[in-house]
Structure formats: structure tokens, C-alpha cells
Amino acid sequence: MNTPIILDGKSVAAAVLDECRAEVAELLAKGIKPGLAVVLVGEDPASKVYVGSKARTCADLGFYSLKVELPAETTQEELLKVVRDLNADPLIHGILVQSPPPRHINEEAIIRALDPRKDVDGFHPENVAKLVLEDPSGFVPCTPAGCMKLLEVSGISTSGAEAVVIGRSMIVGKPMALLLVGKNSNATVTIAHSRSKDLPGICRRADILIAAVGRPEMVKGDWVKPGAVVIDVGINRVPDATKKSGYRLTGDVAYEEVAPLCAAITPVPGGVGPMTIAMLMKNTLQAARQIGTPC
């Protein structure tokens, strides 16, 4: 039985936030106070938790932070107006519209309305193009950026490694695959998805396996090559009567059976989640640096 390295996202995120703190002090000395606006439409409980912790981290770092909470009935036009106003607000360097919005909102149109210079989620087509082009002036989506940072800080080499990413979303899977195959990483990458054939067989090829699906404990022990590094992006709420909340969080990986086989693995919670927020703060600092003040 092997003892894997637990990739502790909490402590790596804390170190990233310390770097951010130093950079905030430098920006403040130049008269720039980094500002992040987080827009939440509706009452999705998980989104509320994420928005709350983003606002707390902003406060902790000394950012200017604006939380815009809108009712679920907010129309597309009303939301577009909020985005346009934030685009024009000189105190705001980063704008994040919490996903998923209610079903009547066309999320794609909202993303396209963002000023790409303030798109700290990295979802605007201009930033997607910069990611493909490996242009560092673009914003890299926070979750895959956090996964790469976790690998880098943990001394895990991706160069020449077989990496398998399960999931092809624009938020995680696709940008993750682009980062892994990019010239700073040099992995050989396979992207698997809901129509992939023989998913367990594909996963067994992986030296580095990234699960970003949203299905609790889908990746089983016999899907994983012994000695692999496993990054579990999934955050799933599963009913648990023993918890006060009535649920517990679990990843996309069956941790108990997979962990003993791995060289390294992320826990859920406490793995990728804290890294996502830390990279959001880093992206907001990048926006503040690039835009300067006044914008």
C-alpha cells in the first residue's frame, strides 16, 4: 500500500495569497487599489457560498470589492446594463459574473459584453484566443490555472507526461488541456468527454489525470495507473444525514480507493477549490496592473 502525497491546495493557495498581498502593497504605493466586482444573479446556494468566499478574500487582501446581488428574475438587458456599467467603472479592474446564471440568461452574450481587459475569469473570446496563442497578457481561467500552479509548486513535472483531462467545458476541461499541452508544460494531452469510448482505458494511460466532470466518485481505482498524479476538480454535493447541512462535498474521484494507488492526489474539499480563488485574486492584480488607474 502506497502513501500518496496529498496536494494541499489550502496551503499552496495561502502562499499565492501572500504573494498577492505583497503586490497589493506595491500597487497601493502607485495609487492603484485593485477592484473586483462579483455579480450574482439568483439564489443558487453553491454560488452564494463561492461569491461570499471571493468577497472575504478580497477584503482580506485589501482589494476594493463590490458584490452585486440581483434577483433571479433579472432580465438579459438589465444584466447587460450592469456589466456595461462595471466596464466603465474606474474603481473596478476585474468583473466576474458567477456561473451558472438562471436559464433565461444567455451566458455567452454576457461574457461577450465584458470588457476583455476586466474579464478575470478568462472566458471572453479575446482571452480564449490569447490562451491558445500563449499570450501572457490574457487571463487564464482560474481553476485550470490553479491546477497548473498546484502541480508546479509540488514539483510535479508535466514535460513529456501523458495527461488525460476528463471534461471539455470552457471553464475547466478545454483550458486545462491547452495549458498542459502549452510550451510551459509540454505534456501529451488527451481530452475525454461524455461520448468518449472506453473511458477507464483512456484514464489508465494517464501519468497525470484531471477529472472535471461533476459526477461524484466516478473515477474508480481500476481506472488509474499506479503511480499517477490525480487532480480532482469535481465539487459535488451528496446527501449526508450525519451532516448539519444535510450534505457533504465529494469530488469526481473515488478517493478512498484511488489515493493508495497514486503518487499524488488532491483532496476534496481542500484541493483545487482554494486554488481557484487564489488565482482569481492573481488575475485581478494582473488586470489592475495592466489597466492602471484611472482606467
Ligand code: NAD
Ligand atoms: P460541465 O458540466 O460544464 O462539464 C462537464 C464535462 O464533463 C462535459 O464536458 C462532459 O462532456 C463531461 N462529462 C459528463 N459526463 C461524463 C461522463 N459520463 N464521462 C466522461 N465525461 C463526462 O462542468 P464544469 O463546469 O467543467 O465542472 C466540472 C466539475 O468541476 C463540477 O463538479 C464543478 O462543480 C467542478 N468545478 C470545480 C471548480 C473548483 O474550483 N474546484 C471550479 C469549476 C468547476
